[in-house]
Amino acid sequence: MKINELDIPEQIKRIIVQHGYNQLYPPQEEAITAGVLNRKNVVLASPTASGKTLVAELCILKNILENDTKCIYLTPLRALANEKYEEFKKYRELTKSNGDKLEISLSTGDYDSTDEWLGKYDIIISTNEKADSLLRHKAPWMQQIDTIVADEIHLLTDQGRGPTLEITLTKLMKLNPDAQFLLLSATVKNADEISKWIKGIPITTEWRPVPLREGVFYDGEIQFKDGSARRILTETKKPAIDIALDILKQGGQALIFTQTRRDAVSYGKNISKVLSRKISTSLKKDLKTVADKILTSGERTGLSEILAEQVKLGTAFHHAGLNASHRRLIEESFKDGKIKILSATPTLAAGVNLPARAVLISNYRRYDPKSWSEEISVLEYKQLAGRAGRPKYDKVGESILIAKTSVEQEQLMGKYVRSEPEKIWSKLSIENVLRPHVLSTIATGFAYTEEDLYDFFSQTFHAQQYDFKMLQIKVKKILRFLFNEEMITMESGKLLATPFGRRVSELYIDPVSAVIIRDGLYNRPEKLTEVSILQLVSHTPDLSPKLYPRGKESEQLIAYASEHSSELIFKQPDPWNSMYSYEQNLDDFISEIKCVAVMNDWIQEITENDLLGKYKVESGDLLRLTQTAEWLIFASNQLARLFQHKDLIRKFPILRRRIQYGIKEELIELVGLQGIGRIRARMLHNAGLHKIVDIRKANLQSLVSVPTIGTTLAKNIKKQIEDKNPVN
Ligand SMILES: Nc1ncnc2c1ncn2[C@@H]1O[C@H](COP(=O)(O)OP(=O)(O)OP(=O)(O)O)[C@@H](O)[C@H]1O
Ligand SMILES: [Mg+2]
Known part of the structure; x- marks a missing residue:
């Protein structure tokens, strides 16, 4: 099916074709045949990079241009919301029926706000938590939302954050019963169950733009699922590194997942030792530039120095201990091919879209500070494996687990490679995650009586998967807690939140x-x-x-x-x-x-x-x-x-x-200036510039003489001060 044949406004087609898409991918065709462009609710379960976003885009844009409505696009993480926002920007040239251009907004910040300004936007891209908080603040425009896209919905099964997504979707269904829902994920086994919940159609595909070969390594050889095998030259003591070097020789990049942050760092160290001989001088020059950027952005620490050393030699580590700017630099340099081998903890898989020709899982256990270590789920494995194969760069992607014995090789083959991911199970009945949602349901008027409350919870995904009694008992217990703590009261038969309860719900705290x-x-x-x-x-x-x-x-x-x-x-x-x-x-x-x-x-x-x-x-x-x-x-x-x-x-x-x-209290005024953080504020203070008035009196030259303050910044500071207090 061609883009041009679709029953959507011409101007949408024009932009999509301009951006190089002509033919639909098979999963996209399936979704359209199922009626996603005719307001059918759909759960689309289709592998990584199979083009789920375009399905959402077509559906959103058609609804907005034809019916003059609003859409919300939900993602689990700010980084993903930013990524989508960048992708969606191209649609700002579309013209709506009233002659205005389409407006898109990103809303991921402050949880204690109604953000009424969002009301003027057509597409709002938000995190699940932010959407939940907007519902708690009763943002009036929420009622006008007519298309709801939820991305990465396997999150429903996550103990910590799944319930927020589940409640947000339940509330949106209740608020806008006629809205269209589109739920997306790469690793959902029970799309049928989830689609029943949203009264929609399940679509499951196995189609991938780059085929994936999954295998397990043991004793110098990778055994693939299809029965084939490949020998790997032993160069180091770590099989994952040997395989990565093999992939590099063939012109690809590799991503090694490690159990702990420390492992990620030490893998990087070991790789840099062997990689140095294998990369060109011109690449080394480029890498030196990246390394210098790492050393000059953010505060310098022992960890950032190690990172810079590795980057110089074409490798790096990536984990949640890095600051945001370093993480971004590493991701960009891997995407543009400068960093060849990246070792990362699994947090990377959830956060960014970073494919590689090979994904090597050095350890199938995850570090957990409480139980020390636990085997990753099949769902998590499939999420990691799904990263293998870069569209446009690789003909095939490989995902390899590392085994230490032949018995383990067989086990891993059975448990992970040949298995399907676990079903998505609602985690709503976990009491401490349910608690804030019971309060917010009352505080925002989704329920005025105990019966209302049960009625609301009977419409959740949990109620569909389990006996409702179980959830009801938990809700009742929480209700008692909220009464005892004076967060809710009963007035002439009506359940109401007290000012305390309402504020707690809005403040987005437990x-x-x-x-x-x-x-x-x-x-x-x-x-x-x-x-x-x-x-x-x-x-x-x-x-x-x-x-x-x-x-x-x-x-x-x-x-x-x-x-x-x-x-x-x-x-x-x-x-x-x-x-x-x-x-x-x-x-x-x-x-x-x-x-x-x-x-x-x-x-x-x-x-x-x-x-x-x-x-x-x-x-x-x-x-x-x-x-x-x-x-x-x-x-x-x-x-x-x-x-x-x-x-x-x-x-x-x-x-x-x-x-x-x-900072200490004495620096508060100085950090109010743009470009001045804790280090520079301290430098200014040490130079006798304690307050804004001192800076105003100082001449440019004396500002520039303060360490860490260059001429551009000095001018910029002066300008900020003038703008705030213009001289009449
Ligand atoms: N019909 C198409 N023709 C060519 N390229 C396409 C088409 N549809 C999507 N793509 C490209 O495929 C890539 C992956 O698409 P997308 O981000 O939608 O994947 P996804 O299914 O959401 O995967 P994930 O589960 O990893 O989020 C994008 O770079 C997109 O531009
Ligand atoms: Mg996606």
Whole structure:
């Protein structure tokens, strides 16, 4: 089927053809034959790179241009939302029936906002969490949404984040019963079940633009699923590296998935040793430029230096400990072929679209700080394997697991290669993830009575997969909790959220976190300091990532806690008071104190490199930790207002800024300038420029003489100050 033959407005066809698409891929044809362009709800389960996005684009654009409606496109991650936004920008030249151009917006940020401005856009690309929060704020334009696309819907089965997607879709169905739903994923076995839920049609295809060969390596040879085999030359001690070198010899790139971050780094190190001899001088020159960029963007740490060294030789590691700019540089350099072999933890597979000719799974176990290690699911394996084969570059993709014995080789063949992914199971009944959703369903008026509430939950995917009684019991229990904590009340037979409950729902925090914060604010320690507030937010289940002590660190953290004991809201557990759960409580306490200690050092301007040395906390984790803490400090401030703790209201915003930038209070004014972060603000301060007025008085030359401030930045700072306070 050709694009030009489709029953869609001509202007859409023109843009698509201009961008080089003429013929539809088979899965796209199937979706169209099934009626996706005639408002049929569809679950499209089709492999990686089989063109699911174009199906969504055709459907969205047709609906908007023909019916003057709005669309929301949901993705699990900000990075993916950004990627889609870039892809969709080309459609801004389309003209709607009223003569206006099509408008597209990206909404992934602030969770405490109605974002009414979004109302004027035709396509809104958002993360699942942001859409959930917009629903909680009752953004009025949500009711006008007529096309809903949800990408990567295998997330439904994820214990942590699946329920948010499930509730968001349920609410959207309830709000807009006639809207069209299109659900997409590469690894869904039970598309039929999911399609029943959305009253749609399941489409499952196995079609791939680049065929995939899956196999298992053992003893110098890869055994493929189709019965063929290939011998691999042994050059190093690691089979995954030998296979990667083999792929490189054939002109391809390889992606090695490792179990831990440390493995990813050490694989990179080992690869760089052998790769140096195999790459050209001109490539080395290009790589040197990338390495220099790594060293000059963000704070320099031991980890970024190791990364730069590897990049110089054509390899790199990629994991959640890297900061965002380094991660982006690595992804771009791999995409444009400069980095030849990349070793990564599986977080990469979920986050970005980064195919390679070969995907090598060096270890089929995943690191888990609690249970140490656990085998990855078939679904996760298929997600990793699906990355193999770069359209336009590779004729075939290969995905290889590494076995240590012949028995293991057979096992892996059976468990992963020859198997289908597990079914998608709703995780809605997990109490702590269900809790905020019960509150938000009441707070946003999706249910006014207990019956309403059960009726709402009976329309979830969970209710379709399991006996509803199970969910009902959980909902009832949560309802009792919310009553007891005064987040909901009953007024003349009507279930209503109290101002506390409503605010908690809007603030997008777990009701349990809200109770901890509320009670903590009344339960002041002897001396209320930054440490107290940092502990308050670290004590909540919402703070992430959790930091675990290493080696002897526990003792040091306990010492730290006793040093600060007069500032602590939650004291060290006492073995006499909590006999049964003492060990768990102590572990939680130590891990909470670690978060406090790290963040307290951060706001004392300890460098990222020293934090890495002292606590083994990498830049990426530090960023996530400070971002969630910042949010919880904001939420605490809102609750302090609600409960009228007037004396605290000033403290929170200051600490929030300090956490955001990693600075002492005296730098807050300076970091308000664009281009000035913690390092440069400190340099300015050391040079005697403490406030904006000091900078205004200083001449350009003295600004440029401050280390880390170049001429362009100095001019830019001057301009910002003038713009803020124009001289009359
Ligand atoms: N009909 C087509 N002709 C040529 N190229 C196409 C066609 N449809 C899609 N593509 C290209 O195929 C690539 C993969 O498409 P897409 O991103 O939609 O994959 P996907 O099915 O969403 O995969 P994933 O599960 O990895 O998200 C894109 O680069 C896209 O431009
Ligand atoms: Mg996709």
